[in-house]
């Protein structure tokens with residue numbers, strides 16, 4: 390099998406496929422891991438994308454594949470999963486729920502039961518919450534959780550997709566942080582590949598070569614041809630379409646793919662000497678203008694910051710046109726969440742266009758099966774059902790494994 394792209398989707402695919410045959414993995418850059426890799430910065434482990442979090446921790450789909458392929462990576466579960474910062478006070482979900490009016494408590498219980506056991510109504514999450522609750526605070530809570538989890542506003546996510554996210558949370562549990570951060574996961578997979586039947590080639594793939602409707606190999610930018618009839622692409626659905634010669638795909642299909650929305654976000658990396666967050670889960674600042682969630686990853690792995698320091702990662706969905714203004718609003722949110730606390734903004738990173746949070750926003754994922762025989766899509770434009778971020782990627786790779794029977 391040929392795998393194009395050494396992001397998490399490509400690495401998981403290669404690790405599974407190598408069990409039943411030779412794999413050539415093409416990665417254009419000198420590092421594996423794509424948007425799930427550490428970047429050293431002033432002694433802190435920042436990342437190319439992710440917030441060092443695995444959405445379903447040590448029991449989720451990613452952890453399951455890692456264990457299956459023999460990748461040695463420890464994921465430590467967060468405890469609690471999250472807390473809510475409301476009017477300057479921090480609350481756990483259960484405490485907050487106790488303080489609610491009786492009718493709202495009943496409505497929440499009913500909604501959670503519905504989410505676990507039914508497919509969910511049509512319409513957006515925003516419609517659903519507005520329909521069930523009178524107070525705007527409930528929409529704010531959902532905005533923070535969804536923004537943190539999938540970088541989308543409740544108006545852009547379908548209620549049925551939220552229901553499958555919640556089902557997965559009940560099935561697999563809450564988040565965790567891998568020891569070594571994102572690169573802890575990537576290094577463990579790299580070790581697996583090095584000990585297996587996998588050739589890692591540092592080249593950029595230019596074309597998927599097709600004959601009579603079937604893939605027969607790939608061509609790299611230096612003009613070399615590599616034959617294989619099974620190709621897994623981890624470079625995103627739009628780019629995969631762009632690798633196919635004109636006329637190979639139906640125009641209507643191509644138009645549909647080009648209209649898929651990506652999810653866009655900003656991450657603000659903060660350094661502190663005194664802890665801002667006192668647990669290893671996510672802090673949701675309810676009512677903040679932009680920031681939806683923050684995690685102090687060094688509460689689980691202190692090696693992600695210099696000794697005596699903490700690294701806090703803050704995430705926000707991009708809502709306005711000016712990235713600069715969006716970042717300013719994010720920093721104001723952090724100042725308001727932690728008045729009188731000193732922090733240093735290490736850097737802010739923005740993700741959109743060719744480098745988004747997800748190549749298909751939650752619920753807009755494509756099938757693993759591409760409309761050319763022998764070509765399959767993995768990665769964050771082909772996430773499995775209800776799969777948040779890298780868990781969706783792992784679920785997508787599990788689907789591919791069933792499709793190919795490997």
Ligand SMILES: Cc1cc2nc3c(=O)[nH]c(=O)nc-3n(C[C@H](O)[C@H](O)[C@H](O)COP(=O)(O)OP(=O)(O)OC[C@H]3O[C@@H](n4cnc5c(N)ncnc54)[C@H](O)[C@@H]3O)c2cc1C
Nearest residue numbers: 394396397398417423424438439440442594768769778779
């Ligand atoms: C701000 C932000 C926060 C996030 N937080 C989290 C989080 O906390 N938890 C979580 O689970 N997820 C998180 N995510 C999402 C997660 O990082 C991505 O979904 C995931 O890393 C995508 O992996 P991928 O394999 O699909 O793609 P990528 O990581 O983009 O990998 C694609 C690879 O293909 C290579 N490539 C591209 N073109 C070619 C070519 N022509 N030839 C050869 N190689 C090529 C690229 O160099 C790259 O290495 C976050 C993302 C962002 C941006």
